[in-house]
Amino acid sequence: MATEVAIAPEADALAEQIRVAVPEGGYRHDLRAVSIVWRRELIRFRTDRLRAVTALIQPILFLFVLGTGLSSLAGGSMPPGVSFKTFIYPGVLAMSVLFTAIFSAASIVWDREFGFLREILVAPVSRASIVIGKCLGGATIATFQGIVFLILAGFADVPYNPVLIVTLIGELLLLSFTLTAFGVMMAARIKQFQAFMALTQMLVMPLFFLSGALYPLTGLPAWLSVLTRIDPLTYVVGPMRHAVFSHLSIAAPFDQRLAPGITWGGWLVPLWLSIGIVAIMGLGMMAVAIAEFRKTE
């Protein structure tokens, strides 16, 4: 290390002027903490372009390869002028945020292994603001990922209707938040990076397949019908498909069969409840994560 730099003379002069007093906490301090944790997620996402690209590959495969390939089989069930790709688009859109949201929480496990988490945990700031910042950060980058996929809507014959787009973005944001909260909750307990990745990988595919992203929720055998109703992703894919189909002109019988809405034993779950379930799950898991991070060794 021959490159040690001499102390700059102006540092002495500065010492006189700078009065640093760390404040006594308060909500403004907590807001700054939420904001900086959120901003760090964005900075890291921006510098990691590879992650953004790879996260798009899987939904593109599902939409274009699987969607096109299966359309000859599924074509008979579709109304005239509506393709199978259009049918699966809302579900695949949900999938585009699935990986990014859950794995954004992996950075907590990563930070723990590489020590940065300790820098965060010794700060004089509430653990809640750190967890909230993390959840909002993950939700933001995942939603951004979803918006990129939303640009491809035209390829699936989904109209670029402003109301539809705003609705879908709102639903993506909610979904991303809940999924990130889920990931953060897991990351609070699981200390090893490998274990976290293995466990979340294992959960992601069942979540996707059981959500009704690739098939309608009508006429399913009882066991599958129950599993789909347990999957939280179902309660976002349903409203998203409803939003897309309400902007297409589809004959009522087809709409009934393809986008029937979510039912509990014959009772149709209203849209607001469906969205509410997802929001409450997200907030609940975030609360668990906060409690978990408040514990001290």
Next chain:
Amino acid sequence: MALHTSAGARTVAGLAGSGSGRQPVIAVAGLTKRYGEVEAVCGIDFEVARGETFGFLGPNGAGKTTTIKILCTLANATSGTASVAGHDAARERDAVRRNIGLVFQDTTLDTYLTAEQNLRFHAELYGVPKAAVAPRMRQVMDMVGLWDRKDHLVSTFSGGMQRRLEIARGLLHAPHVLFLDEPTVGLDPQTRSSIWQYINELKGREDITIFLTTHYMDEAENCDRIAIIDHGKIVAIDTPEALKAGIGMDRVQIHTADDPAAIAALAEKFGIEAVTREGAVTFSVAAGEQFVPRLFAEFSVPIRSVSVSRPSLDDVFMSYTGTTIRDAEASGTDAMRQMAARFRGRR
């Protein structure tokens, strides 16, 4: 889970602004930490005065890091109390956290961010007043000579530069106490000495108390006072000079024309038991420099050269623990060390 013995629950009031310097900045009483069956820290007491550089010297696994973690509010004590900057480390966590800066043994920087982004993150998290953030960042980065590298990613920094950046970051919010856990471990000797240069300059620059842990004897010499810790207990606590003086014996080495005759003569004339070490007749004696004139006056064997050396902290460590620090590290502490590493990795 922390139990507070009422006898030990004394906190230092009103540290800020009181210039007396007599009130301890760190006060620890009866501190114990148990991990399952293993007692990592077994009832230690000590105080650190304002402005002091206080060192914890001991082998890995002796309980140094555990103690620091309790003082920094990262771990709860099993029993006993610790107060830092006048606040209880278990009950007034945020107050303690506002007043301390930390440099950990393993790097805690985000290597995907630039140096400046790392400091910015810290400033926001600690709520440094907005107007002070930019000038203070400049000041601390100048202090460690990294201002011209502020826009570089931390992943491009060498180990020494990362450590310097961590010291800068630890100082950013102007803490009253700076904790340095093995600040130079894993660095080459040149970088180590430059880190110490920064630490020593820092003491002249800021009103700060430094608490550090080390298992390097030569580094412990930089401290105003040292506590020697072994197997979770403090076995000695004093200034390096007093500790070494406490040994009482200087080491004398003489080169002679006839070593066996010299050894025999030493035993006969002075009753001193000498041995041959490193090619010289070696023995211990109180007040070595006063002994040497007597030696010349009364010794019959021709002496070619004499060297007198003061006891080192190595000798001090040896006299209190019966082993050298290097041997202590190599032997039975492996299990403890592994356990400590596991707990370190958890949070």
